[in-house]
Amino acid sequence: MSVRQEMPGRLLRLLALLQSRREWPGRELAERVGVTTRTLRRDIDRLRALDYPVESTGGTGGGYRLGRGGRLPPLVLDDDEAVAAGVALAAAASVNPGLGESATRALAKLGQVLPARLRPRLAAAGSVVVAPARGVPADDLPGEPDQSGGPGGDIGGGLPAVDPDRLALLAAACRDAEVVSLRYVSRGRDTDRRVEPQRLVVAEGRWYLSAHDLGRDAARIFRLDRMRDVTATGRRFVPRPQSEDPVAQLRESFAAATYRHTAHVTIELPEPEVRRWVPALPGGLSADGPDRCRARVSADSAELVVQYVALLAALAAARGAGVTVEAGPEVTGPLRSLGTTLAATP
Template sequence: MSVRQEMPGRLLRLLALLQSRREWPGGELAERVGVTTRTLRRDIDRLRALDYPVESTGGTGGGYRLGRGGRLPPLVLDDDEAVAVGVALAAAASVTPDLGESATRALAKLGQVLPARLRPRLAAAGSIVAAPPRGVPADDLPDGAHADGPARDADAGLPGVDPDRLALLAAACRDAEVVSLRYVSKGRDTARRVEPHRLVLAEGRWYLSAHDLVRDAARIFRLDRMHDVAATGRRFALRPQPEDAVAQLRESFAAATYRHTAHVTIELPESEARRWVPALPGEVVAEGPDRCRARISADSAPLVVQYTALLTAVAAARGAAVTVDAEAAVAEPLRSLGTTLTAIP
C-alpha cells in the first residue's frame, strides 16, 4: 500500500512540518496544519500508532517533535529540494563506487515519484559528473589552453552557484543546445557562445566543459564566474569530446600556471616521484629513465613550499640529487626550512 493510500494528506503535511523544525509549540503546529489542538492531538496519536516516534515536550503550552527510531518517515520535498536531491544522487553515483549502485537505485525511485514538470530537470542531472578529491588544496583554473578564469587564493571560501543556472546548463548539455553567457576572466567581462558538454563538480566548485564558439576551442568555465546565462534554442551536432571530463579537468589543473611556481629536477624515475607524491599541485615530466622534472604551481606560496620540500625530502631519502629553481617567495622559506633542519642534532 502506498504512503498516500495509507495516510491522509493532512498527516503527510503534519509529518513534513515535524521534519522541518526540531520542535513545534502545539498551538503553532495546529495552526500550520489547519486544525484545532484537539484534532492535532488525535493526529499525533495516529502517527504514533503507525510507529512514527512523535514526542511530547514540556514547557508552557507544550509541544511536539519527531524523535529517533521507528519507521523511516516519508520525505516531503518542495520542487527545488527534490531536484537538489537528484543532483546529489547523480554526483554520488559517478564518484563513489561504494555508493554508486545504491545512489542509482535511489535516483530511479525519485524519478518514478516526481511530478511530470520536474522530470526534465532530473533527467538533466545525467550531464553531471563529480571528481574524486585530489587530496591537495584546490587552487583555481587560470586562463590557458584548456581553462578559463583568473587565479584565486586556495584558502578563500568556495563560491555558491545559482541552482537555476546549474539546471539550465545541465539541460543544455542533455539537449545539445548552444548557450550564450558573459564570463569574467582576468578582470575582463566578455560575451561567449558555447556548446556545453558536461558539468563537473570538483573540489567543491562547479565547472562546465564546453566548446567555445568564439575561440573555436575546448574550454572549461567556472559556473560562479558566469552571468547572463541563456539557452539560445539553437541545437548543435556533437563534436569529438574527451571521454573523461574529469580527466580533462585534472589535466587543466596540472597544466595551469598560478601565481607561485617552483621547478624541481630530481635524479629519480618519474614513476618513483609520482609514487611518493601522487597528489601534486602541478605536473611531473620524465627527462630520461632516471631523471624527472616537477613543476609545482599554486596561488598559495606556502602550498608550493610544502610540496617542493616534500619532493626534496623524497630525493634526499633515496640519495638522489635534486635542484630547485624558484622565486624568492618560495626559495626563502625553503632556505629557512633547510637551515632549521640542518640544525637538528
C-alpha cells in the same frame, strides 16, 4: 472542499514541517499548518496512528518533534530538495561502486514519484560526472580560466554554493546540445560568452562545466559559481568530439594552468619513482631522460608551492639525489629558511 478531503494534504504538510526542524512550539506549528491548536493535536494523533513517532515536548504551551522510529518513515521533499537528492544519488552511483546498485535503485524510485515538471531536471542530472578525490588541498583547485585557457585559482574560505536552477539549466543544455550564453568573472574581468556545453564535472566539492567557447573557438573549463546571467538560447548544435574521460580532461586542465606562484624543480631521479611517492602534484611531472625528471608546481598559494617543493626536495635527499629549484623569492625565501631550520636541528 470538505475538511475530510483536505486532511491528507494537511497531514503531509504537517509531516514536512516536522522533518524540517528539530522541534516546533505547538502554537507556531498550528499557525504554519493553518489550523487551531486543538485540530493540531488531533492531526498529531493521526500521524501517531500511522506509526510516525511524533513526540510531545515541554515548555510554554508545549511543542512537538519527530522522534526516531523503528522503521524509516516516508520523506516529504520540496522541488529543490528532490532534485538535489537525485543529483546526489546519480553522483554516488557513478563514483562509489559499493553504493552503485543501491543508489541506482533509490534513484529509480525517486524518478517514479517525481512530478512531471521535475523529471527533465532529474534526467539531466544523469550527465554529471564526479571526480574521485585527488588528495591535493582544496586551495589548489581552479577558480576561472586565465589567458592561457587553463583554469586559474581563487583562494577563499569554504566551498562556494551553486544555484540549483543554474545547475539544472546547464545539465539540460549538456543533454539537449543547446548553446548557452553567460557572463563570466575571470580574475576581476567580466566577459560575455556563448558556449556549447558538454559535461558537468564535480571535483573536490566544486562544480565545473566542460564546454566549447564559440568566441574563442576552443575548449574551456568554467567554474559554475563564477557564472552570471546563464541563459539557454534555444539554438541547438552538433556535439563536437570530446574526451572519453572528462575527469582526465579536467585534471589536465588543472595541471596546464598557470597560477600566481610557480616553481620548476629538476630531480635526479626517474620520473616513475617520483610519481609513485608524489602522485597528486599540483602541476605536472615529466621525464627528462631515464634518470631525471622535471616537476612544475603551480598554485595561487605560495605556501602550497613551498610545501610541495619541500616534499620533492626531501624525497631527493632521502635517496641521495640532486635537486634544483627555479622559483621566485616568495618560494625560495621560505625554502631557505626551512633548510636553515632543519640544518640547525640536532
